[in-house]
Amino acid sequence: MPATCVIGLQWGDEAKGKLVDLLAPRNDIVVRYQGGANAGHTVVCGKEVYKLHHVPSGILSEGIMNVIAPGVVIEPNMLIREIEGLEARGVNPRKNLMISERAHVVMPWHFVEDKATNKAVVSGESIGTTNRGIGPCYRDKVGRTHAFRLADLLSDQMETKVRETVAAKRAMLEPIADPADLETLVADKIIEQCKAWNAILGPLSADTTNYLLDAVDEGKKLLMEGAQGSLLDIDHGTYPFVTSSNASGVGVSSGSGVPARWITNVIGVAKAYSTRVGGGPFPTELLDATGQKIRDLGREYGTTTGRPRRCGWFDAVAVRYTARLSGVHYLSLMMMDVLSHFDEIQVCVAYDVDGERVTKFPCSAEVLRRCKPIYETLPGWNTDVSGVRKLEEFPANARKYIDRISELISVPVGVLSVGPDREQTIFLI
Ligand code: GDP
Ligand code: IMO
Ligand code: MG
Numbered sequence: 001m002p003a004t005c006v007i008g009l010q011w012g013d014e015a016k017g018k019l020v021d022l023l024a025p026r027n028d029i030v031v032r033y034q035g036g037a038n039a040g041h042t043v044v045c046g047k048e049v050y051k052l053h054h055v056p057s058g059i060l061s062e063g064i065m066n067v068i069a070p071g072v073v074i075e076p077n078m079l080i081r082e083i084e085g086l087e088a089r090g091v092n093p094r095k096n097l098m099i100s101e102r103a104h105v106v107m108p109w110h111f112v113e114d115k116a117t118n119k120a121v122v123s124g125e126s127i128g129t130t131n132r133g134i135g136p137c138y139r140d141k142v143g144r145t146h147a148f149r150l151a152d153l154l155s156d157q158m159e160t161k162v163r164e165t166v167a168a169k170r171a172m173l174e175p176i177a178d179p180a181d182l183e184t185l186v187a188d189k190i191i192e193q194c195k196a197w198n199a200i201l202g203p204l205s206a207d208t209t210n211y212l213l214d215a216v217d218e219g220k221k222l223l224m225e226g227a228q229g230s231l232l233d234i235d236h237g238t239y240p241f242v243t244s245s246n247a248s249g250v251g252v253s254s255g256s257g258v259p260a261r262w263i264t265n266v267i268g269v270a271k272a273y274s275t276r277v278g279g280g281p282f283p284t285e286l287l288d289a290t291g292q293k294i295r296d297l298g299r300e301y302g303t304t305t306g307r308p309r310r311c312g313w314f315d316a317v318a319v320r321y322t323a324r325l326s327g328v329h330y331l332s333l334m335m336m337d338v339l340s341h342f343d344e345i346q347v348c349v350a351y352d353v354d355g356e357r358v359t360k361f362p363c364s365a366e367v368l369r370r371c372k373p374i375y376e377t378l379p380g381w382n383t384d385v386s387g388v389r390k391l392e393e394f395p396a397n398a399r400k401y402i403d404r405i406s407e408l409i410s411v412p413v414g415v416l417s418v419g420p421d422r423e424q425t426i427f428l429i
């Protein structure tokens with residue numbers, strides 16, 4: 001099995017980091033292939049909690065190579081802080097981290113642009129980005145004229161390119177940006193910053209595409225770590241309330257450079273309920289005490305921005321769609337412990353759209369906004385399951401809940417999680 005993928009099936013934060021950390025020792029190489037510092041992947045090892053933004057979650061396992069592939073956008077200041085933060089805790093990413101020379105770089109003007117455009121209202125609501133410069137960086141990547149890849153930072157042409165781009169960006173951003181933010185875009189200062197970045201990131205940069213292609217030829221096992229979730233996919237998610245990359249399973253090959261023929265195993269990660277950060281339609285959102293109870297029990301506050309996450313019941317219409325889209329073989333159902341104390345639990349099995357029962361996830365955010373969830377009510381288990389270590393130890397109602405979700409999305413359950421720790425995981429595969 002050359003490549004296993006871990007893909008979020010909801011709106012991100014499904015606990016992909018926890019699962020990747022656990023699966024890493026079964027593999028040779030862990031690959032982040034899209035997204036950037038908008039991701040916040042938490043790995044809990046006993047008392048140690050690691051919050052990773054760019055660095056793949058295999059970094060805590062000995063002897064595993066970690067690759068940041070071409071589809072990722074890197075923000076050098078945060079990446080360097082991440083590397084140094086790991087070093088301060090006794091982890092040495094410099095010996096087992098490679099960054100693609102093709103990866104694009106989030107430059108200082110991308111933050112100015114993200115801040116300026118994040119205020120804009122699209123379809124009646126703000127996207128509510130993470131303000132990490134993600135959209136503007138991908139926009140320049142696609143536009144090509146003002147883009148910086150890691151290789152451009154390292155090239156002799158860097159100074160000239162920075163000067164030209166600063167002039168162009170100041171002119172472009174002038175009508176929309178905060179003047180104080182524009183003042184920070186000074187070419188000489190940015191050139192010095194680039195030199196400092198190069199000193200640290202230069203030795204880690206490599207042609208990761210050929211490295212991964214050689215690895216699959218040699219029969220090495222790859223673990224592809226998705227960021228965000230399939231509903232935030234730029235092409236297949238709840239557009240425009242999405243991120244700027246292919247966050248569903250369809251993005252693995254384009255972002256990593258590893259052809260689809262090597263992808264043999266896809267694990268879809270979902271919470272036993274739903275959360276969303278930022279704007280956009282969310283049919284099962286609970287704006288009441290039950291939503292707050294889930295937020296409190298699940299400690300649902302963003303890993304990257306600290307924003308409270310919007311919470312709601314499990315949406316089987318949405319997850320059935322994303323499981324099919326991402327080609328999921330097994331479901332990893334997380335946060336079962338958070339639902340420990342409910343008399344009844346609801347699962348959305350269809351939507352009511354203008355009086356019509358719909359079971360296909362709609363294309364348009366406008367239609368999704370009009371979707372009213374049709375719920376099936378299941379009995380709760382009112383028992384703390386955080387100590388469960390085997391499938392048989394779950395209370396009968398929890399087993400019923402797991403089986404029903406698996407049935408609704410037509411995917412077998414491969415992993416169950418009952419808490420943040422590594423031990424609080426039940427592997428059925
Ligand atoms: P990711 O972005 O998909 O990697 O997920 P995040 O790290 O942003 O959010 C998941 C949060 O849930 C983290 O704080 C994890 O430590 C925590 N977590 C993971 N699995 C479980 C679980 O089964 N139960 C509970 N209560 N928390 C979990
Ligand atoms: P992980 O990998 C949850 C959301 C933002 C916003 C939208 C666009 O930790 O699951 P962006 O900054 O990407 O332009 O923001 O996407 N978003 C995430 N939500 N988890 C994430 O990553 C996210 N990355 C982006 O809140 O709604
Ligand atoms: Mg996260």
